[in-house]
Each structure stands twice: as structure tokens, then as C-alpha cells.
Amino acid sequence: MIGIVDYGMGNLFSVSKALERIGIPYVISESPEELSQTKGLILPGVGSFKDAMALLKEKKLDEFLYDYVDSGRPLLGICLGMQLLFQESEENGLTEGLSLLKGRVKRIPADGGDKVKVPHMGWNNLAFHQESPVLYGTEEGFVYFVHSYYVAEMDKEALLASTVYSVEIPAVVGRGNIFGMQFHPEKSGRVGMQLLTNFTKAMEQSEAI
Amino acid sequence: MITKRIIPCLDVKDGRVVKGIQFVELRDAGDPVELAKVYDEQGADELVFLDISASHEGRKTMVEVVQDVASQLAIPFTVGGGINSLEDMKRILRAGADKVSLNTAAIVNPELITKGADYFGTQCIVIAIDAKWDETLGSWRVYTHGGRQATDWEVIEWAQEVVKRGAGEILLTSMDRDGEKRGFDLSLTKAVSEAVTVPVIASGGAGEAKHFFEAFVEGKADAALAASIFHYKETSVSEVKNSLKAQGVNMR
Structure with a gap:
């Protein structure tokens, strides 16, 4: 059983439907008690970083996530959910994140290298940087991005795959049992479904519970 | 590098695709989900569903269509038509759509753009603009109500206004070119694309693969939408994409 964290900021439906397609049972919940029964977690998210952090704290889900990660079970942040894993974001004023990974969330420069439209x-x-179970059996194919902010100044050791849009944009990140995808795997055709499947396999292999 | 996007558009009335679709191999050529799957297999980068139901029941049926599409496809899609309130947006987005498209409602109540963007994020809010050249204005004028009603807005000004209010993307339809199959209105597309900071989808006038090339290269569009040439199998999404790839346009 995989848990989808429902803190009021996400398109939970498409993530859950994607899990149905690959045959993984899931529970959508905002209750730490219920979510703690799962073998892996997905933290989705669409919207603003500041609102998302406020909601996570209000629902005491931040503390829950720390305990969950400490238990060794895998966590996957998607889109804004990935950005929340990092230290801080400059979206709507500086806001502290979950700080599970090192790095800062900044706005995509519209005139970095090339002149680009924002949102991306x-x-x-994808360009792969290192091997990881979540990338297993996947090609460096196309995935679907929708975002205006990106993770900068992160540890190279945690960067699994990136893309280029004005600047280098971390696309898949991972350290230990903590993973993030900046794009929407649930909307990214075959490549996306493979990546989601890989995460659920990592979940099945995790020792805890 | 980010790709240009090819987007088939499906008109849906009371849960069925209308406007004569010629996919004979389909069990049911009027089923939005079946058609969506065909386009997905052909490599469509996104889909747009336009709900043209006139009744309350028809709109409710659209929610079921959205759920079915979302549960069976792993590509993004936008739903437009009849979305007049934050509640309408919630219904469609919670059913699994990735974006909603507002047209008349945005002109009547521009505050709706801001509210939607604040609530769901700018990436969820597509503003559809129906544009028609206006001699007296010396530019393009915005029309609403399915092109039946002229507004006071000049297209570039309106496009900049909606972006300021939180639109994440603009779906720009040339009424002059719509249905003509002579190609997209390149000067309109270029003018809007260069005036705003968000992606622009060119629409209206696609007749063959080279029109898409023009829209991307001359029109500076980020994506291009077409309906009838795909529905009537005059070409397919894969044919268009292969031809664009051969000409050096970055495609998925």
C-alpha cells in the first residue's frame, strides 16, 4: 500500500489513477495515523510553496514526514512536492522548506541562456547523471513539466537526472530513501509510468514494516 | 530542449464527440476516451476538450468524461467550455483535468482568472482568446460567446492583461482563419507570442503539416492546435510530427 499525502494542494486524482494503471493499491489521506500504515509515500503538489508549507505544518504533516523518512521507507515528492523537500524557496517571499535535501528553490530566469517563457x-x-533504482530500465526520454520555479544549488550527489530550460533544471533527485521528480510522471506517457513503477518497486524492496 | 507541442482538440456535446470524426477503425467514433487514446497513440502531446453542451446535464456528463480520460491516459489535457466559476474549475480539475480554459467568462469577470490562479496555480489556467482582424482598430479584436460578440478589448492588450492576472498559457484562435485550412494567422500568433511571457497555442487554420512548421518558426508559437484535419484523417499527429522533426523542429 502506498500513501498519497492529501494536504489540499494537488491533483491527487491523476496520481492515483496512474497508480491504478500500474496496479498499485493506494490510500489518499491527510491523517498521519493512516499514512503511517503505508510502505511508501507520494507527496504531490501544485500551487505555491508558501501555502503548501503552511498547510503541511497546520496538519502536522511536516513532523510526520520526518518520522516517516527516518523509518527508512521511501518518499517521492512530485512537482511542488519535490521542491518542498529542499531547504527554502523564494516563491512569494522566502519560505523554509522541509530541508530533507540541500538546495534552494528559485524562479526560472526568463533570460538565462536563451530567452524562454515561464512557466516551463x-x-x-531527461539527461541522466548517475545510476539509481528509480531510473532503472528508463530511456533519457521526454517527460511533461509544468513549473515556474526550480531547485538550485543542490548537492551533485543527489542529482539523478536533469533537463535544460534556460538553466540546468534538476528533474529527478534522490538521496537514500528520499526522491523527487520535478515533472509529472503521471502525465508523462510511457517514460513517466516506468519511473513511477520503479519507485513502487523501490518501495516493495524497502525493509521496514 | 523543450519540444513544440501538437494538440488535437475535441468538441464534446453531452458526453459525445461531435463534428463528424472519421476514425473508422474505432468501435465508437463518438466516444471521447476512444478518440483520446487514438491521439495518444499517434503521439499527441496534449489534448483539449471543448464542452459545447448547452444543458446542465450535459455539463455533468463532461465531468464523467474527464474522469474517464484521466483514468486511462497519461498525457495532460485541458477542458474548456461552460466554465464560469471557481466551483466549475474545481469540478473539472478534481475530476482529473490538468488545466481549464476560460474564454467568455474571463472577459465578463476577469477576477476569475486571478482567483483560479491563486487557488490552483497559474499553470492550471488557460485563457482562450478568439481574435478577429478589425480595420478600424488597426489590430485584432477579442470576441466572446463563440465568436458572436465583439468586445472592447484589443487582442495584445487583453493577452497582457490576462497574463498579469495569472493566466499560465494562452490559446489563441484566429477567427479569420478558422476552418479555412490556409494556415495559421502567423502575424497574429507572432504578435501575441512576443507580447507575453507565457506559452501561446496557435489555433485556427491548420490544413497541412507545413502550416505547423510556419506557426512554430514564423509565428513563434509554443504549441499548435487543430481539430478537423486530424479528425478527418487528412493527416495524423504522427505524420505532422515526423514532418516537423525532418525539418529540424524539436518534437517528442
Whole structure:
């Protein structure tokens, strides 16, 4: 059983439908008690970093996530959910994140290398940086991004795959049992479904509970 | 590098695709989900569903269509038509759509753009603009109510206004070119695309693969939408994409 954290900021439906397609049972919940019964967690998220952190704290889900990660079970943040794993974001004023990974969330520069439109919306290709179980059996294919902010100044050791849009944008990150995907695997065709499947396999292999 | 996007558009009335679709191999050519799957297999980058139901029941049926599409496809899709309130947006987005598209409602109540963007994020809010050249204005004018009603808005000004209010993308339809199959209105597309900071989807006038090339290269569009040429199998999404790839346009 996989848990989808429902803190009021996400398109939970498409994530849950994607899990149904790959045959993984799930529970959508905002209750730490219920979520603690799972073998892996997905932290989705669409919207603003500040609102998302406020909601996580209000529902005491931040503390729960720390305990969960300490238990060794895998956590996957998607889109804003990935950004929340990092130290802070400059979206709508500086806001502290969960600080599970090192790095800061900044706005995509519209005139970094090339002049680009923000949000970064559409299909962009992945470049792999290192091997990881979540990338297993996947090609460096196209995945669907929709975001205006990106993770900067992160540890190279945790960078699994990136894409380029004005600047290098971390696309898949991971350290230990903590993973993040900046794009939407649930909307990214075959490549996305493979990545989600890989995460659920990592979950099945995790020792705890 | 980010790809240009090819987006088939499906008109849905009371839960059925209308406007004569010629996919003979389909069990049911009027089923939105079946058609969506065909386009997905052809490599469509996104889909747009336009709900043209006139009744309350028809709109409720659209929610079921959205759920079915979302549960069977792993590509993003936008739903437009008949979305007039934050509640309408919630219904469609919670059913699994990735974006909602507002047209007349945005003109009547521009505050709705801001509210939607604050609540769901700008990436969820597509503003559809129906544009028609206006001699007296010396530019393009915005029309609403399915192109039946002229507004006071000039297209570029309106496009900049909606972006300021939180639109994440603009779906720009040329009424002059719509249905003509002579190609997209490149000057309109370029003018809007260069005036705003968000992606622009060109729409209206696609007749063959080279029109898409023009829309991307000359029109500076980020995506291009078409309906009838795909529905009537005059070409397919894969044919268009292969031809664009051959000409050096970055495609998925």
C-alpha cells in the first residue's frame, strides 16, 4: 500500500489513477495515523510553496514526514512536492522548506541562456547523471513539466537526472530513501509510468514494516 | 530542449464527440476516451476538450468524461467550455483535468482568472482568446460567446492583461482563419507570442503539416492546435510530427 499525502494542494486524482494503471493499491489521506500504515509515500503538489508549507505544518504533516523518512521507507515528492523537500524557496517571499535535501528553490530566469517563457510548460528530455533504482530500465526520454520555479544549488550527489530550460533544471533527485521528480510522471506517457513503477518497486524492496 | 507541442482538440456535446470524426477503425467514433487514446497513440502531446453542451446535464456528463480520460491516459489535457466559476474549475480539475480554459467568462469577470490562479496555480489556467482582424482598430479584436460578440478589448492588450492576472498559457484562435485550412494567422500568433511571457497555442487554420512548421518558426508559437484535419484523417499527429522533426523542429 502506498500513501498519497492529501494536504489540499494537488491533483491527487491523476496520481492515483496512474497508480491504478500500474496496479498499485493506494490510500489518499491527510491523517498521519493512516499514512503511517503505508510502505511508501507520494507527496504531490501544485500551487505555491508558501501555502503548501503552511498547510503541511497546520496538519502536522511536516513532523510526520520526518518520522516517516527516518523509518527508512521511501518518499517521492512530485512537482511542488519535490521542491518542498529542499531547504527554502523564494516563491512569494522566502519560505523554509522541509530541508530533507540541500538546495534552494528559485524562479526560472526568463533570460538565462536563451530567452524562454515561464512557466516551463511542456515536454522536455531527461539527461541522466548517475545510476539509481528509480531510473532503472528508463530511456533519457521526454517527460511533461509544468513549473515556474526550480531547485538550485543542490548537492551533485543527489542529482539523478536533469533537463535544460534556460538553466540546468534538476528533474529527478534522490538521496537514500528520499526522491523527487520535478515533472509529472503521471502525465508523462510511457517514460513517466516506468519511473513511477520503479519507485513502487523501490518501495516493495524497502525493509521496514 | 523543450519540444513544440501538437494538440488535437475535441468538441464534446453531452458526453459525445461531435463534428463528424472519421476514425473508422474505432468501435465508437463518438466516444471521447476512444478518440483520446487514438491521439495518444499517434503521439499527441496534449489534448483539449471543448464542452459545447448547452444543458446542465450535459455539463455533468463532461465531468464523467474527464474522469474517464484521466483514468486511462497519461498525457495532460485541458477542458474548456461552460466554465464560469471557481466551483466549475474545481469540478473539472478534481475530476482529473490538468488545466481549464476560460474564454467568455474571463472577459465578463476577469477576477476569475486571478482567483483560479491563486487557488490552483497559474499553470492550471488557460485563457482562450478568439481574435478577429478589425480595420478600424488597426489590430485584432477579442470576441466572446463563440465568436458572436465583439468586445472592447484589443487582442495584445487583453493577452497582457490576462497574463498579469495569472493566466499560465494562452490559446489563441484566429477567427479569420478558422476552418479555412490556409494556415495559421502567423502575424497574429507572432504578435501575441512576443507580447507575453507565457506559452501561446496557435489555433485556427491548420490544413497541412507545413502550416505547423510556419506557426512554430514564423509565428513563434509554443504549441499548435487543430481539430478537423486530424479528425478527418487528412493527416495524423504522427505524420505532422515526423514532418516537423525532418525539418529540424524539436518534437517528442
